[in-house]
Amino acid sequence: MTVSVFTPTSSDKTEGSKKSSFPLNRWYVAGYSWELKGLPLGRTLLNHAIVFFRSATGEVAALEDRCCHRALPLSNGTLENGAVRCGYHGLLFNEAGKCIEIPGQDKIPTRAKVAAYPVEERDQIIWIWFGDAEHPAPTGPAPAYDIHSSGKYLYDGSVYHYNAPYQMIHDNLLDLSHLGYVHLKTIGGNAKIHMNAETKVESDDSSVRVVRYMYDSEPPATYTAAYPFKGNIDRWQEIEFHVSHLLIWTGAVDVGTESVTDPDRGGFHMRGFHGITPETETSCHYFWTMATNPVHEPEATKEKVIEQTMLTFDEDKAIIEAQYANMQKFGDRPMVDIHVDVAPNRARRIIEQLL
Incomplete structure (x- = not known):
């Protein structure tokens, strides 16, 4: 079971204050475990462009699918030791959305980060939490589905x-x-x-x-x-x-x-x-x-x-x-x-x- 920490930026908070077209404060299906096979997976869910990948420990990570440098989708990049590298100028982001490397530059600006979404992997299903401004973190675990894990089917x-x-x-x-x-x-x-x-x-x-x-x-x-x-x-x-x-x-x-x-x-x-x-x-x-x-x-x-x-x-x-x-x-x-x-x-x- 995998849970990432949601760290909204100021722009995310502004976006979250708008009325959603969809019910919030719940888990939605984002994909399946077998879909993460070594390349970043880009998917738009509830009007949010998101990139999914596995961290160095094998846990599922979900980040805003936009490099904070020049806005290329991170899903156009590559994976490297459990982090996603932008395919334009090579900025490297970890599972929390923090930039951990800029090629050719030692100092990394504190603003070099992207939003991370709470995700949970359960019974081969990847769930993502969409909450409002009052509930950015999950209020409970993602749904179980033991039909996938019971061995009966x-x-x-x-x-x-x-x-x-x-x-x-x-x-x-x-x-x-x-x-x-x-x-x-x-x-x-x-x-x-x-x-x-x-x-x-x-x-x-x-x-x-x-x-x-x-x-x-x-x-x-x-x-x-x-x-x-x-x-x-x-x-x-x-x-x-x-x-x-x-x-x-x-x-x-x-x-x-x-x-x-x-x-x-x-x-x-x-x-x-x-x-x-x-x-x-x-x-x-x-x-x-x-x-x-x-x-x-x-x-x-x-x-x-x-x-x-x-x-x-x-x-x-x-x-x-x-x-x-x-x-x-x-x-x-x-x-x-x-x-x-x-x-x-x-x-x-x-x-x-x-x-």
């Missing part, structure tokens, strides 16, 4: 970039009724069953939970490719929305063999982690992993699940970006809600209240 994941606002991804993930229309070749299934699935929605001030059951339904392509079902299936979908991420547990058992409400049920499982982090007001990063429980040929089955998951996300990305482009084209034309919008609307209200 095999998993993999990646990152998507969306040219659409982050809440549109929330809408999509909280309303899985679209599966029968958008995902015909992967996780879809019978559209009528999806639209009429038994659904329960619960919420509080910071989260939304959706549970859906689809009994005696035909298994979709992803399921049959990964698990030896005998015929029709009893299927479940459990979704937990949190402001910075969603957890989705889906799966199925052979029809009538087990209760889909049993927390220890067997069958085929897909446990998805979905970190939805705004880049700007009109773009976002989608950090995802998918974990599964293969019953035979574990690695080959996992690869099938990951391949099918990526095809699914490709389908979603095409829909969401086309949807947002059309919203831009038609302006503020009103939209009509239907029964499947209960959970997405509750999530939007939570964010509105936090802002």
